[in-house]
Amino acid sequence: MPSIVVSESQSPEKKKSMKKVEAPEIMEDSSPAERKSKKEKKSNKKTKLTSGPDPDDSNTDNYDKKRKDLKRKALEDDTEEERSQTSLETGEPMNSSKKKKKMKVGENEKKEEEQNPNALSNFRISQPLRDALKEKGIEALFPIQAMTFDTIFDGSDLVGRARTGQGKTLAFVLPILESLTNGQTKASRKTGYGRPPSVLVLLPTRELATQVFSDFEVYGGALGLKSCCLYGGTPYQPQQVQLKRGVDIVIGTPGRIKDHIERGNIDFSALKFRVLDEADEMLRMGFVEDVELILGKVEDASKVQTLLFSATLPDWVKRIAARFLKPDKKTADLVGNEKMKASTSVRHIVIPCSASARSQLIPDIISCYSSGGRTIIFTETKDSASTLAGLLPGARALHGDIQQATREVTLSGFRSGKFSTLVATNVAARGLDIDDVQLIIQCEPPRDVEAYIHRSGRTGRAGKTGVAVMLYDPRKSNFSRIERESGVKFEHLSAPQPADVAKAAGAEAAEKITEISDSVIPVFKAAAEELLNSSELSPSELLAKALAKAAGYTEIKSRSLLSSMENYVSVLLECGRPVYTPSFVYGVLRRFLPEEKVESIKGLALTADGNGAVFDVATEDLDSFLTGSKNAGGVKIEVVKSLPCLQEREQARGGRFGGGGRGKFSGGRGGGGFSNRRDGKFSGGRGGGGSRGGGRGRGNYRREW
């Protein structure tokens, strides 16, 4: 069960050790005065929230029940509150007919409430906002939103975590908007021309800032609130003008916001809310100092509510959160101790593939797994994103070296379906919410488990399903740490064979034939009869050829299992004794093959049972390998149609993998090795594994994707 927690951040241990705390640090308790007032509030709080330790070891069993009690109470209070609400500060007083209408809506909503505890009407969401949400097809809150709405609305700092695509954006947008217009910050927030912003939302990428801005524009706009979006690569002037006229909500990336502060364009002295969305990425990218500077610009931090959201919250971010959030902050963690940290509505697949075979293989993966929807392909570098986009028909690249205006055109073209394959760096890994992305392809395992979780989370959003395929080079890649830390159980598949792809295309072509007008028959019938009479093939065989042609196929090639190369075939070598190292295999091959043939093999991997090795050989060389082995005394080579269990390369210390050349493979029997099986189950040890330093990326560099 996922841990559904709304807890205070202090662990019991930390509470005990509180007396000796001098410099308040992360997760430490509040001051004695605050504790006293907390004590006084305790009985009240008891009915409200589960008090518990840190998110990862919280226990949340009673939360639902308590929340329902609270909600019931909140709803009782709401009746009075709603009666006094005209609509909003910009709204007109309700006339009697409107009242009647509202009562009627109220009846419907009452039914909704009974049926769905997360129905909008069960929350302190005003009618204009409900209407705006319903217009977008949103009838009820998602769990993370339902869990955190009251907490944020009632004024607490909060750390929120839920898997990708679960609606974290609206989890902060909605209560903030309601607080500003109908809640506790309404009275004190600045209004009028030239007003300083009440809300600041910081995000790691420009694309994400634009996306969150559009949510604030739609829903904030429905409540008469003005938002603006500040990010780099665009002119300062229009942003400056907007700020001068006055805005309620500022959304942006840290660099540009800092620039505006330094230019004296922005004043955060009246801020009510600060939101760090995708906080870990922002800090990982080296924005810590900028973020600290920006957040430090509020006059009285105790009067500002700070919210921090992400699908991944590494421990080092939780520690850093203590600097930005109040000690009595709440935590809502929908992932918690769940083993599976990545999206559960995504099918996670790994396929072996050498770098040189990627551009051949990817179109077939798209044919087999994209279900005709959009695909995002992730590469590790900007160069490879551009190169790959150039090799794939109809694909476009998105990365940090592309001009901002082009980035925007590319993204909107992808969103609107002008093209369906986007090749991107991590600039597109976080937060992007694009409809109908069915398939994610990662060209190689990313360095961080967080990157895997966020990239694969671009599909399978808001309750939909999707597929995430990660390619790996059996000679170079290791994904055991990703698997271990993300909790994903990868399906191990070999590359789709061209025959599989052709079969899918043939089925599509057959369907299309049924749509062709009968008017073509008289024109083509004579040629068809001629073909039938002159050919030795049966009618169905001839029709198969016609379908193949219609689907664009004139021949079917096969593809090797390890490097996914066309014109290569995978073979298993055994020699009646244990095979501990790849160099041993090369030694065996040199006994009966010339050096250039030995050097030409691809993707060598040892079998998990330690008795053999699998590698790919060029189809034209297959005979030399088969016949040569027969004369090599005890050596057996045979073609394999599916991969046996393989050892994975041992992970070197410090989380880095050893060099890719042959001869540098580990024996695979040590800590980091595990073996994969075609059935997706795993055997062997999973120990070892270099650990990434907690603070990696928190140094002085900024990462540009």
Ligand SMILES: Nc1ncnc2c1ncn2[C@@H]1O[C@H](COP(=O)(O)OP(=O)(O)OP(=O)(O)O)[C@@H](O)[C@H]1O
């Ligand atoms: N209550 C809701 N009902 C229906 N759809 C919703 C609801 N809340 C959010 N959505 C939709 O769900 C999708 C995902 O939401 P959002 O982008 O906020 O997810 P997220 O948790 O922030 O994901 P990520 O971690 O990848 O950033 C969006 O298209 C959003 O409009």
